Amino acid sequence: MNSSASKIETLMSAGIDIGTSTTKLVISRFSLMNVAGGTHVPRIEIIDKEILYRSPIFRTPLLSPTIIDINKIEQLIQNEYEIAGVLSQQIQTGAVIITGETATMKNAQEMVHHLSDVAGEFLVATAGPDLEGVIAAKGSGAYEYAKKTRKSVANIDIGGGTANIAVYQGDKMAGTCTLHIGGRLIEFENQHVKSISPPVQKLLTQEGWSLEINDSKNHPTIEKVTDWMAKLLARVLSKSTTSKDDVLILGHHPEWNGDIDVITISGGISECMYGLEDTDYSKAVYDDIGIELAQALQKNENLKNWEWVIPEETVRATVLGAGTQTTNISGATIQVDSKELPQKNLPVFEISFENQIEIGLGKLQSSMNLAISMYDPGREGQNFVLYLKDFPYLNFKDIQEIAKGLLQSRLLKPKPEQPLIIVLQSDHAKVLGQTLQAQEASQSILCVDQVDVEHGDYMDIGRILQSGVVPVVIKTLTFHS
Structure with missing residues (x-):
């Protein structure tokens, strides 16, 4: 056993959220x-997790309504690193969330x-409304x-453009839903x-309401829109939506089973409700329907059916x-070739052995072909x-057969000399990794276990730590449109 494994080791993480507002x-x-x-x-x-630095809240810099100002974002991050007294090369894990x-921006x-190149050695990039809801x-x-x-408990994270709902029943994720509800969906000037x-x-057209650019910010239709959003949220939480609600539902409908006991509201709109931030919050100046939306949610009678807890x-x-x-260990x-780390944005292809060694071995070649085509x-x-x-009980002969099958199937890849990256549900990474290395000494192997991952996830693997483990971030790289 590595003697340093019993000591406390530290790891620095960054979280960056680039939102609509x-x-x-x-x-x-x-x-x-x-x-x-x-x-x-x-x-x-x-x-233990200790927060070392929280930045002020900045208005997201845009070049146009559909293009993010990448240079300004980069400059902002570098300035904040400087104020926090950290260098990007000290960051070993974390996530950028768009x-x-x-x-939906073009870039x-x-x-x-x-x-993910400029913000840290192993800072990774994730996006997608379901994952946002879970993280919030x-x-x-x-x-x-x-x-x-x-x-x-349903957490409803409402920002400038979307409301991301994630429902937890005890410690189990029960489902998610994302809505076009947010402060910046109508903006004002003068x-x-x-x-x-x-x-x-689309909602205005569907309901037959009129609202035009240059109308007064006190136009009565604005209150109709925010009230409709509050009623929609109540219908989603009670799973009583109708086809007319599709106009503001992004992606799938609510997918949890059972009733919700408690709601918590986070995000910029909750700040309009609770005002828990310090004056730094005002660095981002808004001129939109955020306050009207917060008021509509607070006075909606149907939303009062749930217990509200301030987050x-x-x-x-x-x-x-x-x-x-976002970081797992x-x-x-494990068996990893340290010169091949870190690895970023690797898609995951799942192969179930269905508790029978012959079935699993029979799937290796076809699965490799399918993974390449996908x-x-x-x-x-x-x-x-x-x-x-889903391995059965494995003896050493089984491990040798799996290693042989993996090494043969890797030859189907356009670049078979790439690292062969294996994640195991069971605790066999060291023995399988060493067997692969013994059978093919020139092949780079990254073989890790004790990580919960699913087919279609993306995964980042960081540099090996003193304790002999690697930090792993699992994410879903979805850019919804």
Whole structure:
């Protein structure tokens, strides 16, 4: 066993949230320790998370309504790192979250990959409304509250462009839903309507309401829009939506089962309700329907059917979730070629052995072909992770057969010399990794276990830490349109 595994080791993380209205950043420090006894297999866990720095809240810089100002974002992040007293090369994990309407911008993907290069050695980029909802629920404290009380809690994170709902029943994720509800969907300038977003435009047409650019910001239709949004939220939470609601539902309908006991509201709109932030909040100046929307939610009679709990974090829920909740730690009995780390944005392909060694071995070649056609259709050499699960009891001969099958199937790849990256559900990473290395010494191997991952996820693997583990971030890279 590595003697350093029993010592406390620290890891620095950054969370960056680039939203429809605001951009913010947090820097955190994680403490890792081997929580298994001296004679047991090491089990490294995060035992403490400390927030070192919270940035002010900035207005998200745009070049136009559809283009993010990448240079200004980069400059903002570098300035904040300087104020926090950290260098980008000190950041070992974390996440950039592109949230709300910003994820629909023309250059969202370009910015995400650009930032993952400039913001830190292993700072990673994620987007997608379902994941945003989950991260915000963890950052707001709603997840911990659900876990502690065993209640069914819906966290509704409402920003400039979207409301991301994540429902937790105790410690289990029960479902998500995303709505076009947010402050910046109607914007003002000089007391008049400056812009109306496409979803709201569709709602106006559907309901037969009139609202035009240059109308007064006190136009009666604005109250109708915010009231409709509040009623829609109540219908979504009670799962009583109608086809007319599709106009403001982004993606899938609510998918949780059972009733919701408690609602918590986080995001910029909750700040309009609760005012928990300090004066730094005002660095981002708004002129939109945020306050009207907050008031509509607070006075809606149907929403009063649920118990409301004020979250621990309001406007910073997503960025705190991104900086403190996205990192996992692998098992300590792993086999990795350290010169091949870090690895970023690797898609995951799942292979189930269905508890029979013959079935699993029979799937390796066809699964490799399918993974290549799915993730590398142009045969340009996009690498991916093979996630092997549902093993039967394995003896050493079985391990040797699996290693042989994996090495043969890797020859189907356009670049077979790439690292062979394997994630295991079971605790076999060290023995399988060493067997692969023994059978083919020239092949780079990254074989990790004790990580929860699903088919279609993306994954980043960081540099090996002193304790012999690697930080892993699992994410869903979806740029919704």
